Amino acid sequence: MQTQTTDLLPDPSLSPTDQLPPERPSTLHNVFFGDEGLRAGWSILIFVALMAVSFWGVNALGPLLHLVPVRSATQSSVTLRFAFLAESLPLAATLLVTWIMSKIERRPNSVYGLGGRRKLSHFLAGLAWGVACLSLLCLILWKTGLFVSNGRLLFGFDALRYGTLWFLGFLLVGFFEEYLNRGYLLFTISRGLSGIYQWIFKTRHSKALGFWTAAILIALFFGLSHGKNPNESPIGLLAATLVSLVFCLSLWRTGSLWWAIGFHASWDWAQSFLYGASDSGIMIEQHLLATHPFGKPLMSGGATGPEGSIFVLLVLVLVSLIIIFTLPRTNSGYASKLPSPPIEA
Template sequence: MSMKNRIQEGIYQQTSRFRLINVFFRHGELRSLWGILLFAAIYMSLQTAVASPLEHIFGAWNGRSHLITPGNHLTREVIQSAVLLISTVLMARVEGRRIAAYNFGDNSGWIHLCWGLVAGFAALSILVGILWSLHLLMFDGVGLHGTSVIKFALAWAVSLIVGCFWEIALLRGYLQFTLTRGIGFWFAALTLSLLFSLLIGTHRAGFLYIGNAFVFEMVLFLSLWYTGSLWWAVGFNTAWDWAETYFFGTSNSGLVSEGHLLSTHLTGSILWSGGKIGPEGGLFIPPLMILTSILMWLCWRRVERSTKAQTLAFAKQDSAN
């Protein structure tokens, strides 16, 4: 082969190599599509090889896996959260990022978590109050007494915060961060909310529940938009589920749990009360979520304006000096 042919062959091979690299990488970063596919492959592999066998073992050992108890729920959610965190850490190593980059990092994380807890309990309490005032929900009395009150309150709190962390981080962690790089924040939020709502709503309830789940998920994405982290959403979802599961003793997405403080039952039209699905299956969810969004906007926009005003004031002072 002549020198000219060898040079041309080298140029061709180098060009082909660059083209192949560009298929997987853009500006030195793994393209979002390949990142999501790799994350899904790792996550599903761990689910099949680790999570499913462990859940089967612990479920068989407990012997009461058909009942929703704090222990059974916590076991499953710890396994699911561990699989999710391992998958996220592996992707962080592949992409050369810290795990905090995937919406976990937040200097005010504890504050956002606590305010989320307050907001979630308040929102569910308002919903229950509306249903009770319209005779769509009836209180049957107190279901727990003595030390069982504290025992189940703490057990459900721990179990639900782990479970809600898994649910929130699954949608608003690596997947949201990576999909945002490809199609933008709100298209990513719409896509993930729709897919998740269809997943949990199919074969369980009708279009109303799916629509309510979609609206609920979008509100949690709105909190991510304002705070820059997923911790407010974790707090809100945890307190909402805790109020349903433990405090008021209503169905939680159609599931009734063991160990609730109050005993209640829903009556009247299922379009408004939610019926067997629970309070989150009725027509009051969309207006309640709209009200929550407005309050979030009023609160966080005010903080944002205050922060910007302080920044401008410091900038003017520095320029004057």
Template sequence: MRRFFFSGTQLRAIWGILLFLLIVVSLRFAQYFAFTRQLSPQALMGPFGMLAEEAIRAAIVIFATWVLARVEGRNWLVYGLGGSCRLKLLVSGAAMGFLTLSVLVAVLMLGGHATLVAEQLSVLQILYAGVTWLLAFLAVALFEELLLRGYLQYTLARGIGFWWAALVWSAVFTWMHMGNGGESTLGLLQTGWMALFFCLSLRVTGSLWWAIGFHALWDWAESFFYGTPNSGLRFSQRLLTETAHGDALWSGGSTGPEGSLFSLFVLVVPLLWLLLKWRRRA
């Protein structure tokens, strides 16, 4: 029985992946029936409801990671959350995420594909919404990065290699966004491309913290700062509101900037920056 489940001292990859998914899916069902379905759709699209929902999801995947680390006799931080430069990576990734999305929005505006209008919020409302959305999207980034590029990436890579595992989980990441109402084919291509980009950041930095920072501030800039649709979803209580103009192929339409053809090229600069910076460090 031990040889069936273990290879030497390690849990076989297939059983580790299945156990991890069983824990996450079971607790997500419990979360849905005990919490999520008690909230209105409007509450879930607002900053506090989103923060509560995503904080629970992040806690679930942290718990599943911790359980599997105990089973396999490892420190749970080894699955992408360890290292000595965590804060530096998080801040660096966050700055690059905000800058990259800002460049994309600027390109859309200069091309006449988007306009921005300020929302009528008080200073206190802006501060409350900005901070709450920031915490919410940090929770989103932690959940999604640790879910697919933490334990699952580490474990599947043991069996089939890093990049084959990255392709598998990037396809799953893309599939997870297919249910968004305003999503488009181009937006899904951008989602898959960004997932591979995050895998590259994991490969070259050895950590998920850079990707978590980039992911969180990209989403925050889209949803709160510029008020664009985020993978087809537009959230409430935002600083600005973006309106798309013209052909959705260029403007992104209801998908948001991620649905624009320009978005497939905007990650080239941070990708090259990652490769050059971390190659020099190596």
């Protein structure tokens, strides 16, 4: 039998360079880069380092330039000026660092939570549900005698002016906290963990496993970060942890942060301005109603505010159901934003 050797001969149509086998990446290259680009661990280290430098700059330059008034760690009331500057400067730093990371990783900035086709509708729905759910919580406390109103403090133009200004202030709070905790950081931890799950288990559910593991880690961090607030309570810390997971649920279904930003802003606004209650132990200087808790802090929320009450857990269950039934998951959900880990044969 004659052996065919034509397949072993070089293709005359190819140049000598094209006939060479592709060069395999070096070990050093593989340490820093994977199939989806810069590895998630290095990305997180760069992001944290840039954020630390940015926040150091904000903390150093703010008081030096008399931009942000110095506030005591035990001070439980906040002025409009402090709220605007204390939230807008870190938000600007977060936006800048996230944009830098998008250029380093060569990804569209929209994948970190601010994209999506229904930005306005999700944002407005979040605003409406935030006020409604906080009002329900206050109604429960009022009907059970745990929340007492002492009357109205603002009238006419003052009510409209301060209500608008504090809404803008809490919009900054919602935007900053959502984008910092559930923007770039959540995306990058999710893609890193989904790659690990795919490597270990070879499962088609690696994206979901990666996202929800990252969501739990972020939620624990978010809850613990509220521990520095004055008058915070164990129930308040638990509520902050759980609401982070609830916001992650809205992100998972819609692929964007807009619903969570709207809900976060209006919940805080209604609690602080509309009902004049503490928000994680912090009061604002101007509010529409004068109210106070009555009874055991576990039930009333005490100095923490309504979200320090045990009843907040029931409301968070309701919020989860609202997300599930009003935000049906589509092909534009969060899983579509994550890069697909390589599937080994």
